[in-house]
Amino acid sequence: MKVSVEASAEKRGRGRRSAAEVRSEVLTATVRLLFEEGMQAVTFERIARESGASKTTLYKWWPSPGAIAAEAYFASSEPTLEFPDTGDLHADLVAQLTAFVTLLTDEKVGKPITELIGAVQIDPDVADVWSRTYALPRRELARQRLRVSQLTGELNAEADLDIMVDQLWGACYHRLLILKVPLADLNVDRLVTYSLRGAGSGT
Amino acid sequence: MKVSVEASAEKRGRGRRSAAEVRSEVLTATVRLLFEEGMQAVTFERIARESGASKTTLYKWWPSPGAIAAEAYFASSEPTLEFPDTGDLHADLVAQLTAFVTLLTDEKVGKPITELIGAVQIDPDVADVWSRTYALPRRELARQRLRVSQLTGELNAEADLDIMVDQLWGACYHRLLILKVPLADLNVDRLVTYSLRGAGSGT
Missing domain, CATH: 1.10.10.60 (Homeodomain-like)
Structure with a gap:
């Protein structure tokens, strides 16, 4: 490497x-x-x-170095942030979000990613690449995992998947970017329970 | 003015x-x-x-101009972002979050605030002032409103208020900062329904 x-x-x-x-x-x-x-x-x-x-x-x-960074981050984080499918949605979401929180809690990753997200807010070219090559594809991966559970009946077929994604990953980013409190204190299991119950699953 | x-x-x-x-x-x-x-x-x-x-x-x-901006934003947004208490938690959260989304959807406010949040990610002094004078005080105001509903029994007394705050405001910030999709498309009423049901209220 x-x-x-x-x-x-x-x-x-x-x-x-x-x-x-x-x-x-x-x-x-x-x-x-x-x-x-x-x-x-x-x-x-x-x-x-x-x-x-x-x-x-x-x-x-690429329009800017930040844009390369946004694309590179998606490529590098893909294996770590993949969505498991063991047939248990609650467990799979806890596993994925725990990997995500663990990645961002690592100072060596969390700090540069936070800075990159800062550049996303300031430079429209970085924002465009970040959104197209990282954030929206990741949302689509999350939706796909949730749709599987809608098909099996584990998750309410009418659930608003975008709101679920906003609640799950948005909660993590809220602590990281807005509150600036330690992400490690987030009870991921409870977050998943609240989000699934809120969307109308039996979890 | x-x-x-x-x-x-x-x-x-x-x-x-x-x-x-x-x-x-x-x-x-x-x-x-x-x-x-x-x-x-x-x-x-x-x-x-x-x-x-x-x-x-x-x-x-102040340690930096960004730090002044963070403090100034809290002072200026306080009246717009106050927490109503009509005795109906669902309606009050929808009203507050709608005011918040409307404020950030206004290009003249949304763009500079997004840039300010960008500076928060890059400059630790701005992050410190933002967190102390804006983000954490706003979370405390939200908790206070939620606690009132715990006392009246409208909200489960055991509910994790911090996760609720992360889900509600984090969802909005997720669209604004991470996905870069229009905040106006967020169904605030449904977000509140999911968050209250998730935390164990009868809503």
């Missing part, structure tokens, strides 16, 4: 890479910069140097 | 103001700058010029 400047210089000497390879290496380098040095290290200059991509390529593909 | 540079120069000529007066005029001038010109106009320089306070005073009382 750790790629030094020398290693990326070597890569440059490795011959022509496909666009998909360059894209993937840019995202990997950006996530590394974000988590190791924070948002202030995420510049076109540094990303170009660390990934071996040219700055021209970066300018062409 | 509109105070020109000339008017604030006049104020300076009006003789010595008390610390409380200066503080109040600083907050008024800052809210005006924030809503009329956005966060980028909120600098010590501009606040000093518009309020007639010296920059030395500002430096002494």
Whole structure:
């Protein structure tokens, strides 16, 4: 995972890479910069140097370094934040939200992600990429898991899935971004119980 | 409400103001700058010029212009965001949250507040003032209203009020800050129904 400047210089000497390879290496380098040095290290200059991509390529593909960070975060967090489906919705939501809270409670991830979300509020280009490549796809994954439980009858077929998503993940972000109180104090099990009962499940 | 540079120069000529007066005029001038010109106009320089306070005073009382903005926003939004108590918790929460959503849906308020919340994620001094002078006091006001309903038996006495607050206001912030979808599409009545039912009320 750790790629030094020398290693990326070597890569440059490795011959022509496909666009998909360059894209993937840019995202990997950006996530590394974000988590190791924070948002202030995420510049076109540094990303170009660390990934071996040219700055021209970066300018062409992304409107700002923050936009690369938003896309890179989605790609890197996908395995950690996947939605289990064991047939028990309450347990699956607790597992997913606990992984999410644990990820953000880790200072090395929580701080840069909070800064990235700060950039999302200030720069409309970052907001656009964040919303399209991270937040809305993640909401769709959550909806898909909830729809499975609507089909099996575990969750009320009429439940407003978007409100459930807002209540579940919104509660976590509320503590992280607005209240600035420790996320670790959130009782995830109770949050899930309230949200499922509120939407009309038997949990 | 509109105070020109000339008017604030006049104020300076009006003789010595008390610390409380200066503080109040600083907050008024800052809210005006924030809503009329956005966060980028909120600098010590501009606040000093518009309020007639010296920059030395500002430096002494606040760690950063963003910190003044956070405190000023709480003071200015207090009347709009007050918690009604008509004895009907569902109706009162819908009324308060509708006022909150309406305030943030107004582009002239929503945009600078979103930018201010962005600054909260990036600058720890702004985060500290925002949390102490806006977010935590507002949570306490919400808890107080919920506690009244616990006493009357309208709300389950065992309900976790902090999770309810996270679900209700967190849902709104989730759309505003994370998803970047129109807040106006949120069905506030249904959000309140889900949150009250989830916490164990008869609503």
